[in-house]
Amino acid sequence: MKAFAALYNRLDSTTKTNEKVAAMADYFERARPADAAWALWFLSGGRPKRLIASGRLRQWAAVAAGIPDWLFEECYDAVGDLAETIALLVPAAPQPNEDPLHLWVEERLLGLRALEEDELRERLLAAWAELDRRQLFVWNKLITGALRVGVSKRLAVRALASVARVDAATLTHRLAGNWRPTAAAYEALFSADTSDADLSRPYPFFLAHPLEGEPAALGAHDDWQAEWKWDGIRAQVVRRGGRVFLWSRGEELVTESFPEVAESARLLPDGCVIDGELMAWKDGGPLPFAVLQRRLGRKKPGPKILADAPAALVAYDLLEWRGEDYRSRPLGERRSRLTGLLDSLPATDRVLASPVVAAADWAELEAARLAARERSAEGLMLKRLSSAYGVGRRRGDWWKWKLDPFTLDAVLIYAQRGHGRRASLYTDYTFGVWHEGKLVPIAKAYSGLTDAEIRRVDRFVRRHTTDRFGPVRAVEPELVFEIAFEGIRESKRHKSGIALRFPRMARWRDDKKPKEADTLDAARALLQAPAPARDEGR
Amino acid sequence: MTATEALLQLTRDGLFCPAGRFWIDPWRPVERAVLTHAHADHARPGSERYLAAAEGELVLRRRLGPEARIEAVPYGAEVDRDGVRVSLHPAGHVLGSAQVRLEHRGQVCVVSGDYKAAADPTCAVFEPVACHHFVTESTFGLPVFRWPETAEVVDELHAWWRGNQEQGKASLLYAYALGKAQRLLASIDPSIGPIWTHGAVENLVEDYRGAGVPLPPTRRVSEAPDGTDWSRALVVAPPSAHATPWMRRFGALSTAFASGWMALRGTRRRRSVDRGFVLSDHADWGALIGAIEQTGAQRVWVTHGYREPLVRWLEEAGLEARAIAARFESEGDDR
C-alpha cells in the first residue's frame, strides 16, 4: 500500500506523460506480482463496485475527525473530492501499517461489501487509523471507486511494456476483456509465447485523429477511402472456436445485450474478426443515437425493446480472416475481403458493410460530408487505402472529418462549484437564452474554458451573486458565451422544452452584450436540423 | 448600543473607530488610517495619514509611495487618538505586520489583520493580546487546512532543488513577492546552488535587508549575462510570472508554488506547476481556534476567506460571532 500510495503521489504530481510512464515503470520493476496485478488493474481504470454509500462514509469520517457533520460538509464543499476531504480530516497514523497492496485490496477492501453496517463502520474506522495521509487518500479513492490519476490503460501498458520485454500490442491483447488481477495472470502477461490469446479476445481498437485543415493536404483523394462516421458504439465481433463474442470499445463484452447481432454473426465463418459500429438500425437505415441508448446497460433485452430498437453491426474493417491476423495488410485488401465475405452470407441485415462513399474529387467528398447529418452520421472517416489497422491512435493514416457543431450564444445565469481539480472554483455553469423577456435555462456546461478564463468567471460569480440555492449561485446576467453542442431534441423534462447534447463553451463572447444573446426561438429552429453527431471518444 | 460596538464599526469604507476617528485597513482613501500590513488588500494608497508598525515602514512605503505620511511606531508603543489608546502588536504574518489594539473606557478590541502562529525568521512572532472583542481573519478557516512543520516543507524543497540539479533543470519557485519569498529565502540552504530573483521579489528583498533582516545573496534575473547556466539555480518569482515569456530563458526547468492553497489537490493541479509546497503565512484552522481562545474575547468578528464555518464553530462554542465582509475577495497575498 505504501509503495502504491507513493506511486499515486508521483503520478499526481506531474502532468508530463513521460514522467508518468517512468513512475509506473519504476513501480512495476519493483512490485511483487500480486501487488503489481492490482496496481495495473486500478491504473487501467478498474474500479471496485461501490462499497459504501457516500452519506455513511461522510458521517463516519466526521466521527473519526472529531468534527460535527455540518463542518465536514463545509470541508467537502471546499475540497470537492470526498476521498481527499476525508484524508485531510481524519488523524493520520504515526506508525502506518506496512501490508502490501494485495492484502489491503483482497482482505480489507473487497470484503467490505458483504458487511453489516456496524461491522463496516468498525472496519473503516480501523483502516483509517492505520494509514498515513498519503495512504489515506489512496485508500479512500479505492473504497469510493474513483481512482483517477490521469493515466489511461494505454499509458499503463506502455510502462509495463518497458519493463516486460513484451510489446504493447501483445500486452493490450492479453489485458483486453475480463482480465483478473491475480499474481498468476500478471505473470502470464510476460509470457514470450504469444499464441496464448484466449478465444474471445478482440484486437485493440485503432482510433482516428480529427482532421484539422483542408483534406486536399492529404494528397490525391483516390489514395483514400471515405466512409460515414456513424453515431453509434464502436465494436468488434469475434468469431472463433464456434463461438461469437461482441466487444464494445470500452472493452466490455456485450454479446448478450445484442442477441440479434450475435445471431447474425454466427453465420460468419470461424476465425474471423470484424470491426464496426453498433447502431440502432431499422428498414435499411440508422435510427438516432437516443434509440440505441435505450439498449445500453440492458443485459437481456426483452422482445418489445428488441422490436422498437433493433441493433446492427455496421462493419468497417476485417481484422482477422481464417484465423490469420489481417491488420498489417493494406486497407484496400481488407476491405474487398470484408465486402466479399458479407456479400456471400445468407441474407441478414444485422451485420452489414458500412458503405464506402464514392467521389470524383475532394469537393464531392466535402459535399457528402455536409450532407452527413441527413444520414445520422457525424461526418466522414478518411482512411488511407494502403494503411494497416494500427494500435492506439497513431497519426497520419486515419482521420475523422467531422461536421462543425451547432452553436448558440447564451448568458451565464447560475454557477456551481466544480469537482476534483476545480473544486474550489465556480466552474459548472448554467446558460440561458431569451424568451419573452426572460432568460430560460437551456444548457449546463463545464468544459471549454482555459484555467485563466475559469478564474475570471469565478471572480465574477463571487462578486455578482444575486441569490443562493444550496451550492448554486444565481448571478447577474452579464457574461455571454458561445455554446457548441452536437445535437438538440425536444424534452419535456426541461423548462425550455429542449435538450442539447454535449454542450460546452466554445468561446467567451466578451464582445457581446447579454441582450445580443440568442432566443429560445432561434434554438428551436435548430430542431429542424437532422439528428446530429457525437464524439467517438465518449 | 454597547460600548464595544461604539469602539469599532463596519462602515462602507471598512472598519472604523468613531471615538478615535480612524479606519483600520480602509477600503478607500480616508483622513486617518491605521494599517495592519503592506499587502495590497490591506494597504491602499491615497489616505492623508497612516499609522503603522516601524518594522514594516520600508515595505509599506514601496506600496504607498514616497509622499505618503506614515507615522511608524514600535510594537507595543501606545499612541493616543482622541482618547482611544492605540498600540500595534506582532501578527507574525510578514515583516511589520501588526494586530491593532484599541482601548477605550475599559473596553479592549483587537483587529488581527492577517496572522500566523508558525515561526518565521523574517518577522516578529505572533503575540496573543487579551481583549473583549477580536476581529480575526479566516483565510484558511476550515479544518482541512493543517500546516505541516516548516522544516519538513523546507526539506522537501531542498530535495526538489537537488533533484532538478541532477537532471540539469532550473528550479523556478513561485511565491508571493512580499513575505513568502523572503521567508523562503531565509529558510533555505544557500549552499545548494545560486539563487536568482525576479525584479518584483528583489525590490522587496532589498527592503527586508534595509530593515535588518538577514537574507542569503541573491541576483536579479534581469541582470544575468547572456549564456548564464541556470541548471543549478533556484529562481524565486511571483506567481504572475508563470506561463509568461519571461520564464523561457531558463531552458529546461521544474516549477513549484509555495502557498497554503497547495494543501488542496485541486488548487495544486489548477496552478499547473510541477510541485506544490504547503507553506502559508496565514493561520491554519488549529492556529485560528487557538489564537481566538487565547485572546479570551467573548465577541469575535470574522473576515477573509471561509468566514461562515468559523462563525458557526465559535457560536457553538458559546461565543458571540459574526462574519463581516471583506471589500475584495482576497487575491493579493492569499491566493
Ligand SMILES: [Zn+2]
Ligand atoms: Zn496579508
Ligand SMILES: [Zn+2]
Ligand atoms: Zn489579507
